[in-house]
Amino acid sequence: MFFALPLASLCLLAVQLSGVRAQANCDRFYAVNSGDTCDAISATQHVSTYQLATVNADKIDPACDNIFPGEVLCLGLAGEDCKTTYVVTDVDTCATITTANNVTLTTLLANNPNVNTQCSNIYPGEVLCTATQIFVGGSN
Template sequence: MPSKLSLVTATLAAIFASTAPAQIPANCSRMYEVVADDTCDIISAAQNVSTFQLAHVNAAVINPDCTNLWVGEVTICLGLNGQDCTSTHKIVSGDSCWDIFVTEGIDLATLLANNPNVDNACSNIYPDEVICTASEVIAYDP
């Protein structure tokens, strides 16, 4: 009869063996390994990647509410070649799209095109969200 320790060891080994590493897209331009206390917004702000882009590029890895980031277990792609917006703005309380596009010197149409998660009235932006402020439209492939 196996000991409790060997059963626990065997169970853990099976769990880790069945957890396949995330597939990084071949055209990934930047990668990042998750560290303690990371959230999608923290990663986005620190790595100059919009919250939308991070979620879009890693849709197969990061769940919609970004609660499945585990230290050392997940390496994520920050942007794809030709689709990597590194010009970003971290939303602070009171920000409006007007403030952002005036401050960043871009037009509203470009701001909205590069941030398809933001509605036309910019009523769904929130503090700590990171948005793309590139002056040219980034064509995100579906």
């Protein structure tokens, strides 16, 4: 009886993982831990906040307040998995981000379509793709 709960949890994880793999050609996976937030997952796993939300749009709501421990998320799709990231600080602008990461504004905005051209809608803790090649839409 002692092993019933852990075994049930493992079975649930296996079912979720197989569903994620079947759902998309996912390059990387992450199992949500208690206390995780989308921005924290993005920062530690080197995936942009936009990419995490987009790849898991069927699971994560816009506020990202519905993830739960044990849930398996896809971190990036084959050919579209940006692993070069930057965590936004409270003093960042488009200019500071592009300069610090040696990336053009055009590429930064292409990889982060949620960001407006003035970067006035970024927030501290948000994780941006700062790769020098364009990943969004698979054009890398």
